[in-house]
Amino acid sequence: MVGGAVAASLAVSTVIFTLLEHEGAQRLHLPLVRRTREPFDGAEALPGGWIGGDEGLEEAARRTLAETTGLRPSYLEQLYTFGRPDRSPTGRVVSVIYSALVRSPEAARVAEVHNVRWAPVDEVRGLAFDHDEVVAYALWRLRAKVGYAQVAVHLLGETFSLGQLREVHEAVLGRPLDPANFRRRVTASGAVEATDEHLTGGRHRPPRLYRAVVPEGATGPFQTTAGPAA
Structure with a gap:
C-alpha cells in the first residue's frame, strides 16, 4: 500500500574476511x-539469522x-543495511550487515563443519538472496581502506614485515x-613505523618488523560515507 505501513522482518548477516594460503599464495577468504x-535450500550464504x-x-x-561458524571476532563493524523489497522470496526482509577482519590463526581454529567452508573471495558467486552484492560491497569498502593501518593490525597483528604487509595489499x-x-x-606514507625487532624463522636475513601508526580517533577499516542504494 503506497504511503502505508509495510510489515518487514529484521535480520543480520556478517561478512568476515581473513587471509589464508590457497594455491601457494595468501588470499582473502570468508566463511560461507x-x-x-x-528458500535457497542447498545454496551458500553469509552467516546470519x-x-x-x-x-x-x-x-x-x-x-x-x-x-x-564458531567465530567470535574481537570487534564487529556495522557495514550497511540492505532492504530492497524483492531481496527475499518469502516477503520483505531488511538485513543489517556487519563486517570484520580476523587473523588467520583465529580462522584456523574454527574447524569446518558439514555446512560451513572458507572460500576465496574471488571465487564467491551464486550466493543466496543478494549476498553476492553484499560481499562485493564489503570488498569494495575494504579495498578503499586497505592503505589504512587498521587493516594491517586486524589481519596481521601488532607487528609485521613489509613483505607481509604487501601480501595483505x-x-x-x-x-x-x-x-x-x-x-x-609505504615507508613514505607515515602509516607504519619501524621497530627494533626482526622476523625470525626464515633462511635469509631476517626482515625488520613494523607497527601500524593508527591516528587517534580513527574509525574502523570499513568506515566510509558512500554506499549503494539498499
Whole structure:
C-alpha cells in the first residue's frame, strides 16, 4: 500500500574476511554457510539469522555468527543495511550487515563443519538472496581502506614485515605489487613505523618488523560515507 505501513522482518548477516594460503599464495577468504532449508535450500550464504525481540543489532550479529561458524571476532563493524523489497522470496526482509577482519590463526581454529567452508573471495558467486552484492560491497569498502593501518593490525597483528604487509595489499586488491615501489610508498606514507625487532624463522636475513601508526580517533577499516542504494 503506497504511503502505508509495510510489515518487514529484521535480520543480520556478517561478512568476515581473513587471509589464508590457497594455491601457494595468501588470499582473502570468508566463511560461507550452506543453507539446509528453503528458500535457497542447498545454496551458500553469509552467516546470519533473525534478530530476537530482546536483542540489540550487534548482539544478534555476534550470536548468529557464533552459532553458524564458531567465530567470535574481537570487534564487529556495522557495514550497511540492505532492504530492497524483492531481496527475499518469502516477503520483505531488511538485513543489517556487519563486517570484520580476523587473523588467520583465529580462522584456523574454527574447524569446518558439514555446512560451513572458507572460500576465496574471488571465487564467491551464486550466493543466496543478494549476498553476492553484499560481499562485493564489503570488498569494495575494504579495498578503499586497505592503505589504512587498521587493516594491517586486524589481519596481521601488532607487528609485521613489509613483505607481509604487501601480501595483505595484494590479497585485498587482487593483483601483484612491485616490492620496491611498495616499500618506498609505504615507508613514505607515515602509516607504519619501524621497530627494533626482526622476523625470525626464515633462511635469509631476517626482515625488520613494523607497527601500524593508527591516528587517534580513527574509525574502523570499513568506515566510509558512500554506499549503494539498499
